[in-house]
Amino acid sequence: MEYFLQQLINGLTLGSIYGLIAIGYTMVYGIIGMINFAHGDIFMVGSFIALATFLALVALGLSALPLILFITLVVSMLFTSAWGWTVERLAYRPLRGSFRLAPLITAIGMSIVLQNFVQITQGARVKPLPPQIQGGVTLIEGVTENGTIAVQLSYMQMIIIFTTLALMIGFSLLISKTSLGRSQRACEQDQKMAALLGVNVDRTISLTFVMGAALAAVAGFMFLLLYGVIDFYIGFLAGVKAFTAAVLGGIGSLPGAMLGGLLIGLIEVFWSGYFSVEYKDVAAFSILVIVLIFMPSGLLGKPEVEKV
């Protein structure tokens, strides 16, 4: 039971990170209907920016950890957003309205570019960062024949889960209440019509990429703090998992992306905990395949009625 609870907490933490990345996929898919393959690499870029910022702040002599963390978060969100904006501007906007596979190929190309750019400028070796936030609360302590077992909720996990929750609520409000959200939803429905009604479609799409990149930066920073090790290749697997999460939750739906992210995180952690670590990705992907076969529009997606 204790073991189960501990895995549950771990799964939710990992799932939060996936969910944050998945929101970027789902927003972009919702608005321009493309798989932004480079999004996972934006997440990776975000984690590198966070790492450099963190080290720079320490080098500058700042010592208050909460302040460092906060500045790092803000800086990595801002700078990663610039990356998100640039990718859209260079690789996707020239192909707007072109045929469907073209932006997919440029997205894959962009993903290769980002990975190799980071590899060249920052080196191929992994970057370890020692744990910065230690300690936690012991929720339950149990006794088994092997000794005591405790369910730990570390401060790190708390930060991740709460930040995710806060961002989720913030973004839901942003999408539902502001004019930006309205333009976004208008562009999802019909870009031409939205443009005729005075919505600046290019700007709205750019902002969507910026928001997605900002959230990916948060995820990248969390990932860095949680695992303490990053390299130029983390974007691929995290990206694929997060996209899986977006599809699982029903692509185009924000709560769906979050739910899908949590589910993928949980599946992965529980599979590793109870069966085998090696096959955790297989488990996650298999669940995706099974869900899609039986619920082709995902868990929270709108069922697609075939237009005849």
Added chain:
Amino acid sequence: MTTAPKTGLMAESVKDAAIAATLVAVLGFFFFALRTDIGTGGLDLTYRWGLWFIAIAIVFAGRLLLNLFVFKTSRPVTSHLNISVPAGLMGPIGKVLGPLLLVIALTLPFIVMVVYPDRDRQFIDLAILIMTYVMLGWGLNIVVGLAGLLDLGYVAFYAVGAYSFALLAQYFSIGFWTALPLAGLLAATWGIILGYPVLRLRGDYLAIVTLAFGEIIRVVLLNWYEFTGGPDGISGIPKPSFFGLDFSRTGGFAEFFNLDYDSIHRFIYLYYIILILALITNFVTLRLRKLPVGRAWEALREDEIACRSLGINTTNTKLTAFSIGAMFAGFAGSFFATRQGFISPESFTFLESAIILSIVVLGGLGSQVGVVIASVVMIGGIELLRNLGFLKDIFGPDFEPTQYRMLIFGLAMVLIMVWKPRGIISSRNPSAVYKERKKIGSDMVAQGEGH
């Protein structure tokens, strides 16, 4: 040249270049100016302000020059770039191009041996590699180009083919020629097994599921240590024999034909094997396109609902495309295994699928010649970038040009796609003609599964 007022142009160009430079300053700050490295007692941060400024300066200057002479001049940039072929020539070129490529392909090893006698092995090996991608591209073209099914896990079938042969050779000592059809058959079977449940999915869902399958197969190969050797892979895969003759120093091919032993024989032999396999793929594809099944694939790409209203079993039609595509990947896979003599899951990553897909899309969906051109440009291009050692003389011995390979590859993918979103060759040849054969422009042709 420019009719626009000079000052206005200048001011505008400078402003634009400044914006670009600012962007690079922002984007590059954490990558050029700062660098993290593992040092003693944790990560060290090094500052490279020089590099950062150089990057900004290069972008500013480059953008300014481009603005002044290309982008913002009164003559549009396209008039410089468009290599316009007179309409009258286009037909004959199209007719000649295919046979010409075929003749080159058939005589290539000998051309190479005459022209580059000291580097013939290397070039024939490169030709073998390119030809493998041509074959894979043709195989995937059936799935993506003709049937319009977006498959991001094509490499899975390549892996199935390679491992089929490697394992058959390891456990049953089966030779290449016996294993080849078995490998194709196994890959096709896997195509049906994987395809059946998922082919009803649309567009991007299909894409992500095929990607997932590709990863699942790779992870299984990686972790099933007892059977597949896990990350260590399988080595000692036998080389193909020539009607029972090995390419060994004694008692083999050379001795039988009274030739002096030369390892180049095996390279040439491998080249012709993959050439024939690729040509079979091409022939079968071209033939199938004119048969009801191929026409149904293309109709499926155009409009699935209309297909069903005409009594076409779309699931079966998709499955045939999927499994025939998989079969060719299986053939190519077992060739890959025999050529390398060693395989491991590392050769079958998503990047591989992405490269094959980009060859198909860059070449122009459904175009056979396009695949050849794209393979030569992309694969040949990557490999040529390996030979940039001379740059060391310019940038110093620390400069490692090969690491820029994939960066340039990725940029090329983006640039070609932005330049020609429909691929290099984008018109479609009708599969049946009543009176007069007319090419169909790419703007008419659908890309499938994109509802």
Added chain:
Amino acid sequence: MEPAMKTTSTYNWDSNVVLSVEHLTMRFGGLVAIDDLSFNVGRGDITALIGPNGAGKTTVFNCVTGFYKPTEGRIVMRHGEGFQSEKIEALTRTGRQYNDDGDDRVFLLERMPDFEIAKRAKVARTFQNIRLFGGMTALENLLVAQHNPLMLASLMTVGGIFNLPGYRKARAEAIDFAAYWLEKTGLVERADDPAADLPYGDQRRLEIARAMCTRPHLLCLDEPAAGLNPRESTELNNLLQYIRREHDTSILLIEHDMGVVMEISDHVVVLDYGQKISDGSAENVRNDPRVISAYLGVDEDEVAAVEEEIDMPVRHASDKSEDDKGGQS
């Protein structure tokens, strides 16, 4: 131009029925699109399904052609003459989709997948928003429609790869058949042009030709005259008359153009809000106050009152031929 030869046909919807829709209900979530609808399509008749926008006409088509699975009800397709009630009841009890009794086959369409309905039950259709294979030539479109017989002739592709004589012959015949329909629809000159390149009216006719290339027993046309000019509309009428006359094909059509409907239909079924409000010959339906009120959006009583007031002459079947001529201006 010859006047429509309606007098030659007999009305069969009450005696010799090719398709019967029985108690069809279709719900989408809480929305009832079709509510307990029953009607018959007579063999050799031209039957029109009309009704205001959103009445559920296309939904009926989608149920008949298998694109939607009806919530309730039975849809029977008969290849043989007569009602064949016993056979159908027996088939319904077995749970099978169709029987295999030579020429007298009956099909329960609600049980069959869409492509089987086109392939076995021989129901072909066109679409309201034309669905041609735009990147393929007109000829190719018609060859795709002959997929199933050609597939057999190519021995499921194996014979085709080796170009066996059996396949070559079948292929030549298929092209001839396609050419026949291209000629009937006036598209021979455009045979090698991509379908997306054709003008709208040609696309409509090509879609009909393509449906006919499946050799259907029942042809379902979803607003075939939509967007056509008067000349094209007249040509369409002639084409449909020709199909019915020469090809043992019954026609079920959805149409908004009342000129077309009244001119060529033997039998009209009127839907409103998913329910049948009238069913009968064109003349009967035209004078049915329920139909008029549905179209005008007013109560029946009001219509009756207005009619009395202006003393509208009651039309009889004998007036029909004159009306037809009047409609063909």
